[in-house]
Amino acid sequence: MTKEISEKQREQQHLDHVLDLINDKEKELKSSIKSAEGEARDINSHFFDDVKLDYDGYSTSMETALSIHQQQQLLSEREHAWQHSAKQLDTIERLKKKPYFARVDFKESNEKKAETIYIGLGSFADRDDHFLIYDWRAPISSIYYDGKLGEVSYNSPEGEITVDMTKKRQFMIKDGKIESMFDTNESIGDQMLLEVLSEKSSTQMKSIVTTIQQEQNKIIRNTSADLLFVQGAAGSGKTSAILQRIAYLLYRYRGNLTSSDVIMFSPNQLFNDYIKNVLPEMGEQNMVQMTYWQFVSRRLPGMEVESLFKQFEDQNSDTNISAFKDSVNFFNLVTRYAKHLNKRGMIFKNIYFRDKKKPYFDKEKIKEIYYSFNENYKLANRIDATREELIKMLNRKIAPEVKKNWVMQTIEGLSRDELNELYDRPDQEFNSEKEEEKFLGRKIVVKALKPVSNKINHNQFINMRAQYLSFLRAVPKMTDLSKWNISEEDWQKHIEEVKENFKKHHIYMNDVSAYLYLYDLITGRRTDYEMRYAFIDEIQDYTPFQLAYLKYNFPRAKFTMLGDLNQAIFTKDESRSLLKQISGLFDPKKTDVVQLTKSYRSTKEITDFTKQILRQGEKIEAFNRRGPKPALWGRSNEQEAIEALVKILDKNNKSQRTTAVITKDLASAKQVAEQLKQKGEKATLIATANQRLVPGTLVVPSYLAKGLEFDAVVMWDASKENYHKLDETQLVYTITSRAMYELDIIYIGEKSPLLDVDSDTYVEK
Numbered sequence: 087m088t089k090e091i092s093e094k095q096r097e098q099q100h101l102d103h104v105l106d107l108i109n110d111k112e113k114e115l116k117s118s119i120k121s122a123e124g125e126a127r128d129i130n131s132h133f134f135d136d137v138k139l140d141y142d143g144y145s146t147s148m149e150t151a152l153s154i155h156q157q158q159q160l161l162s163e164r165e166h167a168w169q170h171s172a173k174q175l176d177t178i179e180r181l182k183k184k185p186y187f188a189r190v191d192f193k194e195s196n197e198k199k200a201e202t203i204y205i206g207l208g209s210f211a212d213r214d215d216h217f218l219i220y221d222w223r224a225p226i227s228s229i230y231y232d233g234k235l236g237e238v239s240y241n242s243p244e245g246e247i248t249v250d251m252t253k254k255r256q257f258m259i260k261d262g263k264i265e266s267m268f269d270t271n272e273s274i275g276d277q278m279l280l281e282v283l284s285e286k287s288s289t290q291m292k293s294i295v296t297t298i299q300q301e302q303n304k305i306i307r308n309t310s311a312d313l314l315f316v317q318g319a320a321g322s323g324k325t326s327a328i329l330q331r332i333a334y335l336l337y338r339y340r341g342n343l344t345s346s347d348v349i350m351f352s353p354n355q356l357f358n359d360y361i362k363n364v365l366p367e368m369g370e371q372n373m374v375q376m377t378y379w380q381f382v383s384r385r386l387p388g389m390e391v392e393s394l395f396k397q398f399e400d401q402n403s404d405t406n407i408s409a410f411k412d413s414v415n416f417f418n419l420v421t422r423y424a425k426h427l428n429k430r431g432m433i434f435k436n437i438y439f440r441d442k443k444k445p446y447f448d449k450e451k452i453k454e455i456y457y458s459f460n461e462n463y464k465l466a467n468r469i470d471a472t473r474e475e476l477i478k479m480l481n482r483k484i485a486p487e488v489k490k491n492w493v494m495q496t497i498e499g500l501s502r503d504e505l506n507e508l509y510d511r512p513d514q515e516f517n518s519e520k521e522e523e524k525f526l527g528r529k530i531v532v533k534a535l536k537p538v539s540n541k542i543n544h545n546q547f548i549n550m551r552a553q554y555l556s557f558l559r560a561v562p563k564m565t566d567l568s569k570w571n572i573s574e575e576d577w578q579k580h581i582e583e584v585k586e587n588f589k590k591h592h593i594y595m596n597d598v599s600a601y602l603y604l605y606d607l608i609t610g611r612r613t614d615y616e617m618r619y620a621f622i623d624e625i626q627d628y629t630p631f632q633l634a635y636l637k638y639n640f641p642r643a644k645f646t647m648l649g650d651l652n653q654a655i656f657t658k659d660e661s662r663s664l665l666k667q668i669s670g671l672f673d674p675k676k677t678d679v680v681q682l683t684k685s686y687r688s689t690k691e692i693t694d695f696t697k698q699i700l701r702q703g704e705k706i707e708a709f710n711r712r713g714p715k716p717a718l719w720g721r722s723n724e725q726e727a728i729e730a731l732v733k734i735l736d737k738n739n740k741s742q743r744t745t746a747v748i749t750k751d752l753a754s755a756k757q758v759a760e761q762l763k764q765k766g767e768k769a770t771l772i773a774t775a776n777q778r779l780v781p782g783t784l785v786v787p788s789y790l791a792k793g794l795e796f797d798a799v800v801m802w803d804a805s806k807e808n809y810h811k812l813d814e815t816q817l818v819y820t821i822t823s824r825a826m827y828e829l830d831i832i833y834i835g836e837k838s839p840l841l842d843v844d845s846d847t848y849v850e851k
């Protein structure tokens with residue numbers, strides 16, 4: 087015991103020493119920032135004193151320019167130094183709160199003495215470049231997460247290095263004091279994990295730096311795969327791992343990679359809000375974040391793209407047709423169809439000007455131009471060349487247009503002010519009235535033709551909707567639809583539906599990607615070559631088509647896709663073929679698949695219960711954190727059910743647990759929220775993804791609860807009537823697996839057969 091205490095004292099002394107150095111560094115940085123700011127102000131205020139303002143001759147004005155240039159350079163150097171110091175100060179301030187969380191001792195093979203390093207959220211070195219703290223992302227830090235004591239390897243820039251790890255120690259530090267510390271032989275001791283996991287949920291996700299698990303570390307530090315596919319159970323840390331991975335990559339490739347080269351697709355806006363603090367807390371900036379819906383709909387401003395809400399609430403479309411349209415096969419058909427357009431089949435629109443009956447540019451004429459270029463032209467060149475030709479033609483139309491009556495009439499109707507606006511200068515002089523009229527006429531015509539030239543420049547002479555429908559009509563000729571169990575009639579009927587939808591400016595989610603892809607191929611819209619890493623969370627809710635389209639959009643990016651096929655609430659059983667379909671898009675040698683089976687979110691009681699809902703849930707392993715068994719509340723009518731809900735909320739509030747009442751759809755969420763209000767219970771209805779998560783009780787429809795977690799969850803109305811289809815299994819699993827400590831399930835009448843689980847794993851209330 088005495089030994090342990092003295093060991094702890096020794097560690098405290100070391101911590102005090104490090105903290106002193108950190109404080110010194112902080113002072114030093116603050117003063118250098120201050121003086122850099124002062125200098126910059128100085129340079130700015132003397133800027134023009136030093137610059138010789140002399141524009142007389144060429145040589146002197148050259149001198150002026152040079153001297154401005156020098157001053158600017160000086161400023162930007164100062165600014166650079168200032169930014170560097172500011173960044174360092176930022177790290178220091180983060181380290182001050184909690185300098186490090188671990189220590190490892192290790193021996194390199196040819197050394198006798200063990201080396202000791204401390205690992206924290208950033209690096210810190212003293213004056214002699216002697217590292218007192220290593221960033222958790224430094225190569226050597228990897229051994230802390232990866233190995234047991236003894237021989238362990240890590241990847242360094244010079245290749246793989248093997249060392250003998252002799253000690254692994256973890257610290258809990260608060261306000262400069264070591265609260266506890268323990269030595270461990272495990273990858274990351276369960277004790278530390280348990281402590282971290284026992285914290286309460288909050289409206290913001292936290293980083294898991296101190297307790298990254300070995301298999302998560304593999305995901306975080308993978309740099310070789312073009313496609314890293316992670317299949318992980320609910321709560322296995324997929325989202326946490328992605329965010330850590332982004333922080334890791336930004337560190338590993340610093341100088342070459344910035345947060346704007348990284349894009350993350352997430353299930354909804356609510357989720358974006360939930361994770362937004364994780365990277366900044368680690369000292370990194372957030373990546374570009376988007377939902378797939380935002381990604382596609384921002385490109386179709388004139389159309390209403392089927393929303394998440396609609397997609398979920400009206401899932402009544404033909405499943406065979408959906409499966410087909412969501413497939414990579416369908417993607418390949420678009421590619422093939424576009425190739426064929428190089429020879430024939432493009433459809434254009436007339437462009438009108440003033441006269442709504444007679445086209446200014448006739449669609450047949452445009453088509454003639456389009457196909458007049460030789461065969462070597464690619465689609466994109468064809469459209470560019472057509473556009474150029476049309477603009478040339480438009481320019482030739484200006485002079486004859488100026489002579490038309492409407493122009494003269496317009497000039498006559500102009501006020502003095504309007505006229506003045508058209509002149510180049512207020513006192514502009516003309517040789518004759520005729521010349522003046524010509525001048526003004528030209529100005530008026532060019533202005534009036536602006537919408538026409540805009541249409542041309544924005545490719546609006548392509549009849550994209552008709553083109554897409556023509557593609558759909560060509561589909562039966564290109565592929566055998568009967569293989570997808572789709573009859574010719576059904577397909578024709580479906581095309582009519584899409585057409586009707588277009589008329590209303592609506593587009594289905596499973597048309598939008600194909601539509602944009604076809605547009606991209608026709609116009610050669612530049613894809614995004616800059617994006618280096620693309621992350622897709624909750625992959626099971628994407629269709630293979632969408633993933634193929636994302637890959638097309640980010641051709642240089644390495645992809646990390648994470649998901650749980652057991653939580654496919656939009657694509658349901660189609661998600662099973664997902665991995666097979668997307669793996670075809672990447673080089674198999676550069677594809678890594680990682681499985682995460684341990685679930686950290688929920689107590690053992692909850693995980694043991696929820697995994698039975700799945701057909702293949704046996705692989706999921708619960709983390710050994712204990713809590714009450716889930717409770718089932720069977721009630722015979724709505725009134726009693728609400729009373730049960732109130733009782734549960736009271737119980738949870740007493741133990742200060744935040745509860746989410748999760749309903750199947752929005753209508754019932756609204757209803758429950760209203761009934762709670764009538765009972766005087768405080769609850770916030772989350773009806774759209776644009777809302778904020780707030781502390782306190784929430785009422786959330788299932789599809790908005792994706793990826794989130796709550797201390798306590800009440801699943802509302804899990805009756806047979808509400809959940810009876812086998813393909814709703816994933817939905818029931820997603821809802822119940824949001825709970826960390828307590829899960830209550832209320833049903834009215836008969837219980838859903840999807841909840842037929844071992845009666846020992848729950849209690850009835």
Ligand SMILES: Nc1ncnc2c1ncn2[C@@H]1O[C@H](COP(=O)(O)OP(=O)(O)OP(=O)(O)O)[C@@H](O)[C@H]1O
Pocket residue numbers: 279282283292294297298299302318319320321322323324325326327650686687792793794795823
């Ligand atoms: N190594 C870890 N150390 C501490 N906490 C962890 C660790 N891994 C995961 N967790 C915690 O487990 C919970 C679930 O993690 P996360 O949300 O990343 O899982 P997920 O796999 O994305 O879940 P889902 O698929 O259900 O959305 C979070 O509270 C997270 O902080």
